[in-house]
Amino acid sequence: MPEFDFTRLRRAPDVEAPNLQAWDATDELLVREALATGIRGDEIAVIGDAYGAITLALTDAGMPGIRVHQDLVTGRRALARNAAALGLTDGTDAARRAAAEHADGGADGPWVPTFEQHELDERLLTGIRLVLLQLPKALAELEEIADAIARWAQPDVVLIAGGRVKHMSLGQNDVLGRYFAEVQPQRAERKSRLLVARGLRRPDGPPPFPVSTAHPGLTLCAYGGAFAGDRIDIGTRVLLEVLPDIRSAEVAIDLGCGTGALAATYAMQHPASRVIATDRSAAAVRSARATMAANGLENVTVTLDDAGSELPVGTADLVLLNPPFHLGSAVDEAAGHRLIQAAARLTRPGGEVWTVFNSHLDHRRILQREVGPTEQVERTPKFIVTKSTKR
CATH class of the missing domain: 3.40.50.150 (Vaccinia Virus protein VP39)
Structure with missing residues (x-):
């Protein structure tokens, strides 16, 4: 053979x-x-x-x-x-x-x-x-x-x-x-x-996952394969701090939602909004669903998808985005660029894309090109938050 x-x-x-x-x-x-x-x-x-x-x-x-x-x-x-x-x-x-x-x-x-x-x-x-x-x-x-x-x-x-x-x-x-x-x-x-x-060795107790942690105003749940577990990663934390400044949207998408911290917090702040949380990781999706259940949220739909590929063009008035910059063990900005391109496809004209990313990355230029006019709204020693308006 x-x-x-x-x-x-x-x-x-x-x-x-x-x-x-x-x-x-x-x-x-x-x-x-x-x-x-x-x-x-x-x-x-x-x-x-x-x-x-x-x-x-x-x-x-x-x-x-x-x-x-x-x-x-x-x-x-x-x-x-x-x-x-x-x-x-x-x-x-x-x-x-x-x-x-x-x-x-x-x-x-x-x-x-x-x-x-x-x-x-x-x-x-x-x-x-x-x-x-x-x-x-x-x-x-x-x-x-x-x-x-x-x-x-x-x-x-x-x-x-x-x-x-x-x-x-x-x-x-x-x-x-x-x-x-x-x-x-x-x-x-x-x-x-x-x-x-x-x-x-057969386990004699319940499964070790999901785990959960009560953060201020949010219970976060996580299965083993979810990035950052039941912690809030520092990039997400920076975007959470400016979340109250973001307008209410009829439809909002958390693109690459992870365990669902952004989607859950936005949904609690805007109960009339329809929120879609989507991620390509099955562990992340299971975690986000557990997070929504733990916080009693019924206005959030969580889906397993690759960069929102199954959602129609112009689905959302708002996209929240914390893109990765790793592909497995390799450092590569292309994964983030794919999500920025997806955000551009999913946002209606006049809608907004709020993005947090490591300050050394070139995402602002990509956002300007793919989405539209982009302004910096927050900066920390490690992260930048931008608001892009879909042209």
Whole structure:
């Protein structure tokens, strides 16, 4: 059997750039180890497969039935696109249509259901004997994943987790050690390392997430994979301080809402407004929904989406934006630029986009170009808040 060609994979619809690729050496090591176990595809779960490299390499090797969980909707869409391009689709009608579009035979081209998308829940892990994991950056996210495996996977499950050596820490071993009797680091290869965990320990208490913290006027809830957890990150805090100066809008969007601090606070200040909170992270969306429930807010809708792509043009009178400047472990302004472009698309003429960003970033120029006239309304040693009016 020929080796899987990882170079055919793409990151789209996520940002693509010469210094970014859709797989790494860790993916290749995880695939190699999974093939060596002899475990069937329908007994394997893959977690954190950024753009589908692990899932599709195993599927291409003749292992159907793999269950996969990706936190980011951009990763889910990239997996679907890559699968369709390779003729390795999941069992959904949408995937069948996408595969037909890429097939040489047109609408009657080849289609085989091969893998299943799941959330981080019991359906992902029941009956699973092997879990392949790209280690997350946050220990809280790793704990939530390990707890889920320990609750629902088979008693003899083996976890093979991997990451780039420069991003790994002994804290990851400690977290896994609470849920497995044995955690064995493997020898590093190509600047990646695998951890093999065995001897599952079933939890005897409730799940550790979501967590919640009462802040002044706001209860914030968070699942393990949500950025900043149940804290208010400093950029959001700066924008919250000027929130009372923002006008009441018929429809407001918190674009990249995270745990929902901005959306919840604005909704409490403007109960007549319809607020939409959207994020590409499933953990963030679950967290934001829990935040809205904890604060008794019924005028907020929380959606899982990539940069508001499923919302119509000109949906909102107001967009609140705290864009990221990282793509995974890479520092890249392109992620923020995508959200600024989305804010421009979503804002009605005359509407406003309020943005907070690190002062060293070039976002004001991008806002001026994409949205319209942009003025600085607040500045701290690290952050700038701007107001842009849609032309």
